[in-house]
Amino acid sequence: MNPPPDTAPLLELDGVSKYFGSVIALKDVSLTVEAGSVTCVLGDNGAGKSTLIKILSGVHRNDAGEYRVKGEAVAFSSPRDALASGIASVFQDLATVPLMSIWRNFFLGNEPTVGIGPFRLFDVAKAKATVRDELLGMGIDVRDPDQPVGTLSGGERQAVAIARAVHFGAEVLILDEPTSALGVKQSGVVLRYVRQARERGVGVVLITHNPHHAYLVGDRFYLLNRGRLTASYTKATVTRDELVRAMAGGAELEALAHELDDAP
Amino acid sequence: MTTPTIASKHVDERLSHLGPVGRLLRRPELGALLGALAVFALFTWADQTNQFAGPAGAARWTDSAATLGIMAVAVALLMIGGEFDLSAGVMVGSTGLLMGLLVTRWNLGVWPAILLTFAFAAAVGLMNGWVVMRTRLPSFIVTLATFFALRGINLGLTKELTGTVRVSGIDGAGGYGSARSVFASTFWAPYDFQITVIWWLVVTAVATLVLTRTRFGNWVYAVGGDANAARNTGVPVVRTKIALFVTTSTAAALVGVMTALRLRSVQAGQGVGEEFTYIIAAVVGGCLLTGGFGSAIGASLGALIVGQAFIGIAFAGWNTDWNYLFLGLILFLAVMVNTLVRRRAEGARR
Numbered sequence: 001m002n003p004p005p006d007t008a009p010l011l012e013l014d015g016v017s018k019y020f021g022s023v024i025a026l027k028d029v030s031l032t033v034e035a036g037s038v039t040c041v042l043g044d045n046g047a048g049k050s051t052l053i054k055i056l057s058g059v060h061r062n063d064a065g066e067y068r069v070k071g072e073a074v075a076f077s078s079p080r081d082a083l084a085s086g087i088a089s090v091f092q093d094l095a096t097v098p099l100m101s102i103w104r105n106f107f108l109g110n111e112p113t114v115g116i117g118p119f120r121l122f123d124v125a126k127a128k129a130t131v132r133d134e135l136l137g138m139g140i141d142v143r144d145p146d147q148p149v150g151t152l153s154g155g156e157r158q159a160v161a162i163a164r165a166v167h168f169g170a171e172v173l174i175l176d177e178p179t180s181a182l183g184v185k186q187s188g189v190v191l192r193y194v195r196q197a198r199e200r201g202v203g204v205v206l207i208t209h210n211p212h213h214a215y216l217v218g219d220r221f222y223l224l225n226r227g228r229l230t231a232s233y234t235k236a237t238v239t240r241d242e243l244v245r246a247m248a249g250g251a252e253l254e255a256l257a258h259e260l261d262d263a264p
Numbered sequence: 265m266t267t268p269t270i271a272s273k274h275v276d277e278r279l280s281h282l283g284p285v286g287r288l289l290r291r292p293e294l295g296a297l298l299g300a301l302a303v304f305a306l307f308t309w310a311d312q313t314n315q316f317a318g319p320a321g322a323a324r325w326t327d328s329a330a331t332l333g334i335m336a337v338a339v340a341l342l343m344i345g346g347e348f349d350l351s352a353g354v355m356v357g358s359t360g361l362l363m364g365l366l367v368t369r370w371n372l373g374v375w376p377a378i379l380l381t382f383a384f385a386a387a388v389g390l391m392n393g394w395v396v397m398r399t400r401l402p403s404f405i406v407t408l409a410t411f412f413a414l415r416g417i418n419l420g421l422t423k424e425l426t427g428t429v430r431v432s433g434i435d436g437a438g439g440y441g442s443a444r445s446v447f448a449s450t451f452w453a454p455y456d457f458q459i460t461v462i463w464w465l466v467v468t469a470v471a472t473l474v475l476t477r478t479r480f481g482n483w484v485y486a487v488g489g490d491a492n493a494a495r496n497t498g499v500p501v502v503r504t505k506i507a508l509f510v511t512t513s514t515a516a517a518l519v520g521v522m523t524a525l526r527l528r529s530v531q532a533g534q535g536v537g538e539e540f541t542y543i544i545a546a547v548v549g550g551c552l553l554t555g556g557f558g559s560a561i562g563a564s565l566g567a568l569i570v571g572q573a574f575i576g577i578a579f580a581g582w583n584t585d586w587n588y589l590f591l592g593l594i595l596f597l598a599v600m601v602n603t604l605v606r607r608r609a610e611g612a613r614r
Binding site for chain 1: 476477483485489490492493494498556557
């Protein structure tokens with residue numbers, strides 16, 4: 001019984017499971033992603049975050065359950081498929097080429113052209129102007145779009161990748177641990193871009209193991225543990241401390257603390 | 265939503281200002297341009313004939329640089345795309361021999377023979393590219409195999425069919441005159457510049473346009489810079505690389521045809537060993553051996569340096585046996601300069 005498309009969430013997993021041989025990577029996971037909101041998926045190492053992101057972005061296909069985009073069941077066979085449905089993923093390797101300039105990277109695979117037939121040329125002026133505008137919209141002043149991406153900091157490269165996804169019409173933006181390799185300041189920069197993408201009406205899926213970062217920008221939180229969803233909160237129903245505690249094992253941790261205290 | 269205040273607040277922290285000098289240093293062909301000027305100055309100074317810097321000398325060293333330059337540009341595109349073709353040199357011989365055999369043994373006209381020769385070269389390039397992409401072996405190994413296979417075929421087949429190690433008598437075929445005027449004539453008497461110089465300039469211009477101003481050019485940089493990232497953004501990596509292999513072998517056919525028409529005969533060993541000169545010219549021109557960076561103009565300037573050096577050594581009255589020592593030295597210098605340039609370009613990342 002699917003809801004009608006106009007009220008259906010942007011993206012929806014319903015009882016999704018994924019097995020690798022005898023290993024249960026994900027079991028019965030259900031979540032929804034709304035337009036103009038940030039959905040955080042939190043989990044420790046081995047919780048199944050990577051498997052989840054790979055299903056969402058079209059790298060893997062779920063073995064059970066249903067994956068719906070705007071109420072329609074989908075079965076992506078590649079990330080290109082997902083991209084065609086407006087689901088863009090920014091992986092940790094970022095899909096940018098360090099030696100190439102910002103504008104060349106930004107339009108890689110989607111180069112704007114002028115002219116007819118085989119004599120079409122890459123519209124360089126338009127590319128440079130668009131890059132400057134788009135990045136300015138995300139709060140980065142690129143004085144020199146000719147700068148190689150390799151000379152940018154990690155946060156800036158994240159921003160270029162995010163701006164690119166948004167520019168090419170991504171309705172859902174999946175970010176895989178965007179802050180894991182970054183310092184405090186850089187993380188703040190990236191989180192601001194996440195918020196900006198949300199303000200543009202993009203549904204953002206933020207995969208992270210950092211509850212502090214998640215709480216700063218998230219609207220909805222899903223906790224993943226050993227391949228299962230163990231809890232879900234909205235911003236209104238949870239405090240940061242509760243989220244941190246839930247992440248850290250919650251009750252188990254308290255029990256452990258008692259045990260340590262009681263020891264002679 | 266656009267908030268310049270946020271932007272300006274972060275400018276200083278995240279963007280270092282790049283002056284005109286830094287901008288110039290980022291150009292891959294800068295080292296080659298300076299090198300070409302230095303080599304020109306050196307041999308003008310060492311010149312014993314008083315002709316090196318004049319049009320008579322220029323006709324000689326542009327002749328030497330032209331066919332080398334055509335190949336260097338194609339090899340540079342392939343290197344920017346992250347691959348090598350060690351069969352590029354021997355292909356010049358193979359295509360020359362094939363054209364020669366087609367007109368002398370099978371009595372084809374020169375023009376149909378040229379057409380078939382280009383088709384053969386494209387097929388070999390296609391095979392090189394397909395095998396490299398399919399097996400995921402380094403192109404260095406795959407094209408080394410092609411190199412030795414073609415070298416063997418060149419010698420074996422030529423001896424089998426002609427009883428000697430050369431195919432001669434190409435000028436007796438129909439259409440030789442018109443083909444020679446297109447591929448092997450001269451202009452600007454009495455200095456007699458080779459027509460190949462025009463071809464070289466055109467090839468360089470077209471390659472530069474393709475590389476810097478087309479989608480395909482963007483893909484070439486991407487597949488050489490980071491094939492994985494390119495694939496993730498939807499660049500047809502396999503198609504792009506195979507096209508580059510075909511371009512290289514087709515360029516070899518062009519040079520093979522030029523050489524055969526000019527000399528009227530082709531040696532079975534023609535072109536062997538030249539593949540490294542092409543790679544040297546491309547590297548001297550700023551191409552990175554690791555791919556993703558370089559330019560067609562740079563490769564042409566690299567070819568010019570090599571051409572000037574070979575002719576200059578003769579004009580200076582030095583023993584030409586030392587040619588290759590010079591090649592080795594400029595290669596080493598160029599790689600040193602390129603490494604510095606790349607570190608600048610890649611910044612603090614590594």
